[in-house]
Amino acid sequence: MRSFMQTAGMLPVLVLLAILFQFLSAYGDTGTFNFGVGRFLTSANLPVVAQLASINTVLATGMTFVILTGGIDLSVGSILAVSAMASLLVAGSVNYSVVTVPIGLLVGLGFGLVNGTLISALKLPPFIVTLGSLTAVRGLARLFGNDTTVFNSDLSFAGIANNISTPLGDISWLAVIAIVVVAASWFTLRRTVLGVHIYAVGGNPAAARLSGIKVWFVLLFVYGMSGLLSGLAGLMQAAQLQSANGLQLGTGYELDAIAAVILGGTSFVGGVGSVIGTLIGALIIAVLANGLILAGVSDVWQYIIKGLVIIGAVALDRLRNQGGART
Amino acid sequence: MRSFMQTAGMLPVLVLLAILFQFLSAYGDTGTFNFGVGRFLTSANLPVVAQLASINTVLATGMTFVILTGGIDLSVGSILAVSAMASLLVAGSVNYSVVTVPIGLLVGLGFGLVNGTLISALKLPPFIVTLGSLTAVRGLARLFGNDTTVFNSDLSFAGIANNISTPLGDISWLAVIAIVVVAASWFTLRRTVLGVHIYAVGGNPAAARLSGIKVWFVLLFVYGMSGLLSGLAGLMQAAQLQSANGLQLGTGYELDAIAAVILGGTSFVGGVGSVIGTLIGALIIAVLANGLILAGVSDVWQYIIKGLVIIGAVALDRLRNQGGART
Amino acid sequence: MRNISKTFPGVKALSNVNLTIYPGEVHALMGENGAGKSTLMKTLSGAYQADPGGEIRIAGRPMKASGPIEAREAGVSIIYQELALAPNLTVAENIYLNREPRRGGFIDRAAMVAGSEGVLQRLGATFTPRTLVGSLSIAEQQMVEICRAVHAESKILVMDEPTTALSSRESEKLFAIVRQLRREGLAIIYISHRMAEVYELSDRVSVLRDGQYVGTILRSEMTPEVVVKMMVGRDLSSFYKKQTRFRPDKPPVLEVRNIGDGRRVRDVSFDLHPGEVLGLAGLVGAGRTEMARMLFGADPRTTGEIRIAGRPVQIRSPQDAIDVGLVYLTEDRKAEGVLLDMSAKDNINLMICSKDARAGVLDLGKAMQRCRDAIAAMKIRVAGPEITVGSLSGGNQQKCLLSRLLETRPMVLILDEPTRGVDIGAKSEIYRIIDDLAKGGAAVLVISSELAEVVGVSDRVIVMREGHLEGEVRDDDINQEAIIALATAAARTVASEEVDRSSAGGFDLGDQAAAGEVAVGHNPGASRPTRH
Amino acid sequence: KELKSIGISLGSLGNPFFIALSKGAEYEAKKTNPNVKILTFGYDYDLGKQVQQINNFIAAGVDLILLNPGDVKALRPAIENAQKAGIKVIAVDTNAEGADAAVTTDNVQAGRIACQYFIDKLGGKGNVIIENGPQVSSVVDRVQGCKDAISKTDMKILSSDQDGKGQRDAGLTVMKSLLTRFPDVQAVFTINDPQALGSDLAAKQLNRNNLIITSVDGAPDIEAALKDPKDPMVQASASQDPYALARKGVDIGVDLLNGKEPAQKVTLVPSSLVTRENVKDYKGWQADRTGG
Numbered sequence A, B: 001m002r003s004f005m006q007t008a009g010m011l012p013v014l015v016l017l018a019i020l021f022q023f024l025s026a027y028g029d030t031g032t033f034n035f036g037v038g039r040f041l042t043s044a045n046l047p048v049v050a051q052l053a054s055i056n057t058v059l060a061t062g063m064t065f066v067i068l069t070g071g072i073d074l075s076v077g078s079i080l081a082v083s084a085m086a087s088l089l090v091a092g093s094v095n096y097s098v099v100t101v102p103i104g105l106l107v108g109l110g111f112g113l114v115n116g117t118l119i120s121a122l123k124l125p126p127f128i129v130t131l132g133s134l135t136a137v138r139g140l141a142r143l144f145g146n147d148t149t150v151f152n153s154d155l156s157f158a159g160i161a162n163n164i165s166t167p168l169g170d171i172s173w174l175a176v177i178a179i180v181v182v183a184a185s186w187f188t189l190r191r192t193v194l195g196v197h198i199y200a201v202g203g204n205p206a207a208a209r210l211s212g213i214k215v216w217f218v219l220l221f222v223y224g225m226s227g228l229l230s231g232l233a234g235l236m237q238a239a240q241l242q243s244a245n246g247l248q249l250g251t252g253y254e255l256d257a258i259a260a261v262i263l264g265g266t267s268f269v270g271g272v273g274s275v276i277g278t279l280i281g282a283l284i285i286a287v288l289a290n291g292l293i294l295a296g297v298s299d300v301w302q303y304i305i306k307g308l309v310i311i312g313a314v315a316l317d318r319l320r321n322q323g324g325a326r327t
Numbered sequence C: 001m002r003n004i005s006k007t008f009p010g011v012k013a014l015s016n017v018n019l020t021i022y023p024g025e026v027h028a029l030m031g032e033n034g035a036g037k038s039t040l041m042k043t044l045s046g047a048y049q050a051d052p053g054g055e056i057r058i059a060g061r062p063m064k065a066s067g068p069i070e071a072r073e074a075g076v077s078i079i080y081q082e083l084a085l086a087p088n089l090t091v092a093e094n095i096y097l098n099r100e101p102r103r104g105g106f107i108d109r110a111a112m113v114a115g116s117e118g119v120l121q122r123l124g125a126t127f128t129p130r131t132l133v134g135s136l137s138i139a140e141q142q143m144v145e146i147c148r149a150v151h152a153e154s155k156i157l158v159m160d161e162p163t164t165a166l167s168s169r170e171s172e173k174l175f176a177i178v179r180q181l182r183r184e185g186l187a188i189i190y191i192s193h194r195m196a197e198v199y200e201l202s203d204r205v206s207v208l209r210d211g212q213y214v215g216t217i218l219r220s221e222m223t224p225e226v227v228v229k230m231m232v233g234r235d236l237s238s239f240y241k242k243q244t245r246f247r248p249d250k251p252p253v254l255e256v257r258n259i260g261d262g263r264r265v266r267d268v269s270f271d272l273h274p275g276e277v278l279g280l281a282g283l284v285g286a287g288r289t290e291m292a293r294m295l296f297g298a299d300p301r302t303t304g305e306i307r308i309a310g311r312p313v314q315i316r317s318p319q320d321a322i323d324v325g326l327v328y329l330t331e332d333r334k335a336e337g338v339l340l341d342m343s344a345k346d347n348i349n350l351m352i353c354s355k356d357a358r359a360g361v362l363d364l365g366k367a368m369q370r371c372r373d374a375i376a377a378m379k380i381r382v383a384g385p386e387i388t389v390g391s392l393s394g395g396n397q398q399k400c401l402l403s404r405l406l407e408t409r410p411m412v413l414i415l416d417e418p419t420r421g422v423d424i425g426a427k428s429e430i431y432r433i434i435d436d437l438a439k440g441g442a443a444v445l446v447i448s449s450e451l452a453e454v455v456g457v458s459d460r461v462i463v464m465r466e467g468h469l470e471g472e473v474r475d476d477d478i479n480q481e482a483i484i485a486l487a488t489a490a491a492r493t494v495a496s497e498e499v500d501r502s503s504a505g506g507f508d509l510g511d512q513a514a515a516g517e518v519a520v521g522h523n524p525g526a527s528r529p530t531r532h
Numbered sequence D: 001k002e003l004k005s006i007g008i009s010l011g012s013l014g015n016p017f018f019i020a021l022s023k024g025a026e027y028e029a030k031k032t033n034p035n036v037k038i039l040t041f042g043y044d045y046d047l048g049k050q051v052q053q054i055n056n057f058i059a060a061g062v063d064l065i066l067l068n069p070g071d072v073k074a075l076r077p078a079i080e081n082a083q084k085a086g087i088k089v090i091a092v093d094t095n096a097e098g099a100d101a102a103v104t105t106d107n108v109q110a111g112r113i114a115c116q117y118f119i120d121k122l123g124g125k126g127n128v129i130i131e132n133g134p135q136v137s138s139v140v141d142r143v144q145g146c147k148d149a150i151s152k153t154d155m156k157i158l159s160s161d162q163d164g165k166g167q168r169d170a171g172l173t174v175m176k177s178l179l180t181r182f183p184d185v186q187a188v189f190t191i192n193d194p195q196a197l198g199s200d201l202a203a204k205q206l207n208r209n210n211l212i213i214t215s216v217d218g219a220p221d222i223e224a225a226l227k228d229p230k231d232p233m234v235q236a237s238a239s240q241d242p243y244a245l246a247r248k249g250v251d252i253g254v255d256l257l258n259g260k261e262p263a264q265k266v267t268l269v270p271s272s273l274v275t276r277e278n279v280k281d282y283k284g285w286q287a288d289r290t291g292g
Ligand SMILES: Nc1ncnc2c1ncn2[C@@H]1O[C@H](COP(=O)(O)OP(=O)(O)OP(=O)(O)O)[C@@H](O)[C@H]1O
Pocket: C008, C009, C011, C012, C013, C031, C032, C033, C034, C035, C036, C037, C038, C039, C040, C081, C391, C392, C393, C394, C421
């Protein structure tokens, strides 16, 4: 219930920003606040926003599973890099999607499960475990590509970076994939037994354990899921870059993903939140990135404004449902 | 008690690593595991390690205050950058330590207090607030230095980056400062009323409030402290680099600082931990950075090994005092 | 259960305990705090693994790989002492937790809601299956626990202090259900600190002491003296009762004039005199805690004024209250009282240390001294000042909390449920402490849901109902009937019949009133959802 | 076809090199069209971010994109999208596959002359540390050039696999450990100036004052160091001329818009070595270049 309230809580912010940028972009071009000529709310630009949001959305969805159990996964960026790397390397020899795509996903899943095992079996703090793999996995990504950019201009699955024309205008497959991921995750969380157990573990681990829920399994699942989706994001990034660089690819992505989740009203203490909220959070971040450029705001100010908006959004939300959430 | 156990828990790891690197560095040079000829445990190298550790130690000490109250501060790196920038800019016109040093510290303190106010007054989640300032403050740092590298080769307080010769060999003032900071913080936490209140707020905010503790003040203090120490770290960095770059300086430092705190056995849920542990944690990280290079390990492998050691250290600690801490 | 042992790091909670339960009996399990009752039950329910050597047979079949699920399949269901609910899930989801009905792999919410509605009605709960557990009051949450256990329809039903948060009427419903289940041939293990409940329900009583099995007696052999002797191992001077009620001579030290927040509490006014113990009774949810928290500045108050020693005072926050010499003992020890990770020393000195300190620097010597004195004065059973409070039993945690307040030498003390979840031994000690305080000239306001307690310790009793002050009883009129009458003015009939039965109970012990009890505090383990 | 708006995507605006680049571009662009709209952004060495910026440029409808590619190959798809939208794409400082044209410093040559400097000074003897950086093509080229030069001598390369991250602080920390590891070093080559200055500071703090440090860039801070008698170790830097690079880039771009192809796809601008001797008359990045 409350989580829904919060979801709704962020929607206005999103709409507000969109309208704002429509005006600002108009101002940037014509010097007048003429809504009509704005470049933001156009069939040309909105797909761009959707595409910008897509990869972060996928990462943030995986992150949502983790944070719902009260954990955190800092390693998503590195896992993204390593699986992009892996699939590109394999594509070098056997360039068939039936091979490369599963490889990318499995690599992601694998590292996710390693995180999960360390956390659920050895009961290590998620922050430190995933901080460790953030570093180690990045090293592996560089090692695999022996520290150069791996490139493949005719990647078999590069097609997913192309557009499909829909009544709403051309939309990138990446955006479609992101939507599908969100939908599937929503279903898992809300309509399956596993979903209830994830919320239960997040809400009160002791109670979950006493009622015989396999807490270790739930944890393994969520970190595996986060890894898997990071792998998927890696494939998406590989498709649109047609290349991967172990050192640079995906650095700092974890912060954007977490920001999206929290903006979406998911609680850090676990047990409260929804992927729909996460989707909106990811969109807010993408709208900022794209809108500020259309508005011709300089790079420096983009930093400042982005930071302030993140804080402002949560403050607004907090003021709206006072006493409510314990994000 | 327990926190002490954990402190001790990490010392062996530190010693172990030191000995290991002594052998490896010997191997790197001579191809034999001859302890004597190793370059790690030498009066030439240990001061280097101390200095490498110094800045992270200062940041991590501030972070310890915050994490003890169950919070987190992601903005330390950006605050470091902005106060280094500020003091360098001021030094451009009036290059007197009596001016530049306070400026740097005050800027840090200021931003820390802003974080603290948002968190204690508006009750916003620390993660999102400091994530926001991580971004916004970095923007400001770039803005101040209007986005170029500011440098000043005859900085009045550059002296603190020099060495003082002690019976133990030359030690950098930076290391001395770090030690002083740790000592002062230990005293604050263990020997003052405020310290007790900090632990109390971390352990059980509701109880703290009913005991007449000004929770808002405690929070304001810890974030202010973290900011102040970030400012100090900024001055230290400015002194040894004699320059500051708004975009790059201090990026990613927050992760190293947090890693040091957690390695030191401070609990994320708050109320349990010590700065001595943090010091050891910071030393472990510095020993890794320096030792791996002495051992001639390539940059790529350094990532991998560093990551694994971080996880391994915590795992070891956990296995040692089973059932104990809930880091 | 045959010679069950359980060792925790440091503690041997159980050693070679034997227990035999027959179908169709209610078997009460008693013992002081920390005797091992809950632990024993947790080994039965598979929450803990018993140390090797012991054996658990259910219907003759030994239970091997014991985990919560195996236990449930073997037909054991349990109500845990510390609430085991997920506050972020709905009532239905909690009742069906890990037993969710599925349709084609997916969760069948409709079935869950329908199923839960049944039990809820059967136990006469007032809330719907779709409400979030976190938004329920502690009492209601306790009901959810009971519903879950009953709903599991098992062979053995364990109840670990199920009534600690229930009002008498809710308890009555529970007892009815227990009896019915017994008729249906279930074996029921019933843990309680309330003699009267045990007497009313149980066929046999087994007693644990310090993790040892002491013995089992039949209902017929059961007198309070016997049971208490088995529990404490020594004769306990029978329950503390005031000989003479103190008549205040000095002017009031605390004057409260129609304070309230317009919602939960409406213009409450009363005086409190030095050396006086004022009892505050009322049904669960009467607003006593709210009122107390307002006095203490912990919750916002919209109306009224407070005078201390004749002088009007502005109390906007707890520290304001503490500064003017007014302190408050919370009813929810674990959630907002003790600091479990900190030492007994730090806990006891938490309030006073700022006064002792010189220039903000702690006076460790003095702190140690205060701690030792408190341990001695309050008979706190703790190995040393540096022991973390988390490892102490409920009673001793409560004493630490109490001494924290006393170190500030307050003029006025508000004690909210001072003996909640505390065993008989500790109880009578706390009563004695309260009496000494009053004799020492302090003014004490005791909020309690145990009538006998109110009657026993108070010089004067005021009663709240639905957020306002219903009335006052003094001197010889102070008896349970009078108080119930005031507290339940709305429902006299119920009250009176309760009273009749309670007099039938025939115990002269602290829990004598249990049956006729107005309301029962919730247990210390459960933290009420914070509304502050 | 006249130039109405131009999008510029640069490594990081925190680096005066790119400031000079954007200044040069601005100057040249304004020369062709005084009220041209210029969007300048840094992608902070994050390829994903640069691709986003290119997409945003397309959305913003620019005519010309001037970019400092984060990677030689990786940007091709993005660049092709831009070209589909009728936008001309010019790569500056680093080549980019698929770009309509590229203007770069000859990084191999730069690395070579930088190392040749100490080779000559030391008579082709002694030990060298190469402090490497992020593995982008320009860096790889510079190291390659340096190694080529050294390979012709009997100098010994002690280490070339440590990453100074192109920054002062990383350059300093890495060099400290490297110098403690290798007591006997005569020369140091770093892949850019910030690292050179960091290494210089590291050496000073370790009281090692018998090194020759050279690098590539000719940045303002190295200018200062070269002029500063207190910094004897920093001795040479193979300069790049971002201002000229950018002007050439825009120039070629405008021609392309008017259907005029450049002579060759990649225009290499040779680097000149700035030393303590000739620094006084070096026209640095921050020199006022209005008027060329
Ligand atoms: N998880 C645990 N770890 C360590 N010690 C424990 C743990 N649980 C219980 N104990 C100890 O075991 C002993 C028995 O505890 P238990 O909760 O069974 O007592 P109890 O009879 O249920 O007390 P109460 O009447 O207050 O519920 C106590 O000394 C307690 O401190």
